[in-house]
Amino acid sequence: MTILKKVKENLFLVIVALAYIALFIINPVMGAESVKNSGYYIKEMLMIMPVIFILTALLDLWIPKEKIIQFLGKEAGAKGVFLSFVVGSISAGPIYAAFPMCVMLHKKGASIRNIVIILSSWAVIKVPMLLNEAKFLGPKFMAIRWVLTVIAIIIFSWISAKLIKDDDLPGEVLAKPGLHINRDACMGCTLCAKNAPALFEMQGKKAVVKPYKPEALDMELLQNTIKACPVHAIEYSEK
Amino acid sequence: MDIFTLAIWIGTFIFLGVSLAKDKVKTKQALKMALGMGKGMAASIFSIIFAIGLILTLLPPTEIAGYVGKQSVLLATVVAALFGTITLVPAFIAFPLVGTLVGAGVSVVPSVAFLTTLTMVGVVTFPLEKKEFGTKFTAIRNSLSFLFAIVIALVMGVMM
Numbered sequence: 001m002t003i004l005k006k007v008k009e010n011l012f013l014v015i016v017a018l019a020y021i022a023l024f025i026i027n028p029v030m031g032a033e034s035v036k037n038s039g040y041y042i043k044e045m046l047m048i049m050p051v052i053f054i055l056t057a058l059l060d061l062w063i064p065k066e067k068i069i070q071f072l073g074k075e076a077g078a079k080g081v082f083l084s085f086v087v088g089s090i091s092a093g094p095i096y097a098a099f100p101m102c103v104m105l106h107k108k109g110a111s112i113r114n115i116v117i118i119l120s121s122w123a124v125i126k127v128p129m130l131l132n133e134a135k136f137l138g139p140k141f142m143a144i145r146w147v148l149t150v151i152a153i154i155i156f157s158w159i160s161a162k163l164i165k166d167d168d169l170p171g172e173v174l175a176k177p178g179l180h181i182n183r184d185a186c187m188g189c190t191l192c193a194k195n196a197p198a199l200f201e202m203q204g205k206k207a208v209v210k211p212y213k214p215e216a217l218d219m220e221l222l223q224n225t226i227k228a229c230p231v232h233a234i235e236y237s238e239k
Numbered sequence: 240m241d242i243f244t245l246a247i248w249i250g251t252f253i254f255l256g257v258s259l260a261k262d263k264v265k266t267k268q269a270l271k272m273a274l275g276m277g278k279g280m281a282a283s284i285f286s287i288i289f290a291i292g293l294i295l296t297l298l299p300p301t302e303i304a305g306y307v308g309k310q311s312v313l314l315a316t317v318v319a320a321l322f323g324t325i326t327l328v329p330a331f332i333a334f335p336l337v338g339t340l341v342g343a344g345v346s347v348v349p350s351v352a353f354l355t356t357l358t359m360v361g362v363v364t365f366p367l368e369k370k371e372f373g374t375k376f377t378a379i380r381n382s383l384s385f386l387f388a389i390v391i392a393l394v395m396g397v398m399m
Contacts, residue, residue: 019293053273102371135241141399
C-alpha cells in the first residue's frame with residue numbers, strides 16, 4: 001500500500017502531528033505545554049478506557065439483543081420505548097456503528113421513534129459512562145443531566161416519528177446474498193481475520209471478504225465470527 | 240484512583256468473574272472483542288487527545304472562561320453547542336474535557352450544551368448517516384438533537 005493512501009486513512013493523525021512539529025519549531029515552550037496537557041487526558045483515559053471496553057463487551061455478550069428486537073414495533077408502546085433505551089445504553093462501539101444496526105432493525109419492523117431513541121441513547125447515555133461523568137462533573141450534575149436527556153429523547157423521538165414516514169428511509173437496498181462487510185462500520189480490529197483467516201483478510205485498516213466457495217462455508221465458524229465482531233459489521237444472508 | 244473509577248473497576252471484575260464461571264469460551268470472546276475495540280479506536284483517540292492538548296495550550300481554559308463570561312448566556316450556549324457539532328468525541332474524553340472547562344470557570348449552561356452536541360451531533364458523521372437513513376431522517380434527527388441540547392443546557396442552568 002502506498003504512503004499516500006496511508007496518509008489519507010490517517011489524515012487527522014497526520015494533521016495533528018504536523019501541527020505539533022510546527023509548534024515545536026515556532027515555540028518549543030508551548031509545544032512542551034501541549035504535550036503536558038495531552039498527558040493529563042491520556043492518563044485519565046487509560047484509567048477508565050480498558051474497563052469500559054471490557055464492561056461494554058460483557059454487556060453486549062450477556063444481554064440477548066435478538067430477543068429485545070422483537071419488541072420494538074409501532075404497537076410496542078411504552079415497553080418498546082423502554083427497551084430501545086436499554087439497547088442503546090448497553091451497546092458497544094461508537095455511534096456510527098449503530099447506523100447499520102438500526103437500518104436492519106427498521107427492516108425488521110422497528111418503528112422510527114424507537115430507532116431515534118436507540119441512536120440518541122447510544123450516543124449520550126452509555127451506562128458505564130455515567131460513573132465517569134459523576135467523577136468529572138459530580139453526581140448531581142450527572143443525575144440531572146441524565147434525567148433531562150432521557151426526557152428530551154422521549155420528546156424529540158416522538159416529534160421525529162410525526163415528521164418522518166417509513167418510506168422516507170432508503171431501506172430498499174435489501175441484503176445482498178452472500179457474505180459482506182459493512183466498511184463504514186468496520187474499525188479494523190482484525191478479529192475476523194484472526195478467527196477465520198480463510199474468509200477474511202485485512203486490506204489497510206479495513207477487513208475484506210476473501211473469495212470463497214458458498215458450498216464449502218464452515219457455518220459454525222462463520223456465525224461465531226459474526227457474533228465476535230465488536231461493531232456487528234459482518235453480514236451474511238443465504239439467498 | 241478515585242472512588243468512581245475504583246467502583247467501575249471492581250464492578251467489572253465481579254461481572255467478569257461471574258461471566259467466566261458461567262461460560263469460559265464466551266467470556267474469552269468478549270475480552271477479545273474489548274481488545275479489538277481498543278485497538279480499532281486507539282489511533283483516533285490519541286489524535287483527538289493530542290489535538291485537545293494543543294488547543295488548550297493555544298487557548299487556555301481560563302481565557303475561554305473569561306471570553307464566555309462576557310457573552311450573554313444564550314449566545315454563549317448556542318456557540319458552544321455549535322463547536323460541539325463539528326465532530327463526535329468519545330464520551331470518556333468529553334467528560335474530563337468539560338470537567339476542565341467547568342473547573343476553569345466556564346459556566347454550566349454552555350458547558351452542558353457543548354457536552355451534549357459533542358457526543359450526539361456530528362457534521363463529520365452526517366454523510367455516513369445520510370447514506371444509511373436518507374437526508375430527511377438525518378437532517379431531522381441532528382437538528383432536533385441540537386435544539387434539545389440547548390434546551391437541556393438551559394434547564395440545567397436553572398436547576399443546578
